Amino acid sequence: MTQATVPHKIIGVAVIWNDAGKILIDRRKPGGKMGGLWEFPGGKVEPGESIETCVAREVQEELGIEIAVGDSLMAIEHDYTDFKVTLNVHHCQHLSGEPQMIECDAIEWVTPAELDQFTFPEANGVIIKALQQQASPNG
Ligand SMILES: Nc1nc2c([nH]c(=O)n2[C@H]2C[C@H](O)[C@@H](COP(=O)(O)OP(=O)(O)OP(=O)(O)O)O2)c(=O)[nH]1
Numbered sequence: 001m002t003q004a005t006v007p008h009k010i011i012g013v014a015v016i017w018n019d020a021g022k023i024l025i026d027r028r029k030p031g032g033k034m035g036g037l038w039e040f041p042g043g044k045v046e047p048g049e050s051i052e053t054c055v056a057r058e059v060q061e062e063l064g065i066e067i068a069v070g071d072s073l074m075a076i077e078h079d080y081t082d083f084k085v086t087l088n089v090h091h092c093q094h095l096s097g098e099p100q101m102i103e104c105d106a107i108e109w110v111t112p113a114e115l116d117q118f119t120f121p122e123a124n125g126v127i128i129k130a131l132q133q134q135a136s137p138n139g
């Protein structure tokens with residue numbers, strides 16, 4: 001059997017904290033395999049772009065807000081059925097702007113404990129566990 005080469009998506013992901021110690025999550029639009037699931041804002045790293053620049057750009061494009069991109073929380077590799085992702089996750093701080101649903105269906109500010117009430121893609125389990133085991137870097 002021929003081994004097909006699966007696409008590998010390199011993603012910059014933002015864990016955006018506000019001053020109340022809450023994290024911004026959004027719900028992906030319906031349709032497709034991950035449609036309707038909640039996620040941390042982010043998207044594909046462009047050629048030649050740093051992870052930090054990607055994270056700030058995606059958040060501006062998807063939500064229309066300004067953030068400061070801080071330390072890396074983790075980088076996770078995950079194999080989905082038909083593609084592979086690397087999620088490069090950074091702690092971020094909300095600076096300005098009211099989040100808008102430019103490319104998503106819903107937005108919520110939640111505490112780390114409340115993340116359990118939302119359905120995320122499979123790869124997110126380890127991120128959520130890490131966030132629940134550490135205090136907010138700003139709180
Ligand atoms: N932004 C974000 N993406 C996530 C998370 N968890 C997770 O598995 N992903 C996956 C879903 C997507 O395949 C990819 C994010 O890239 P994206 O939002 O630009 O991509 P997409 O797949 O909707 O776009 P496309 O390939 O159809 O153009 O990473 C997460 O918490 N946040």
Ligand SMILES: [Mg+2]
Nearest residue numbers: 041042043044
């Ligand atoms: Mg995206």
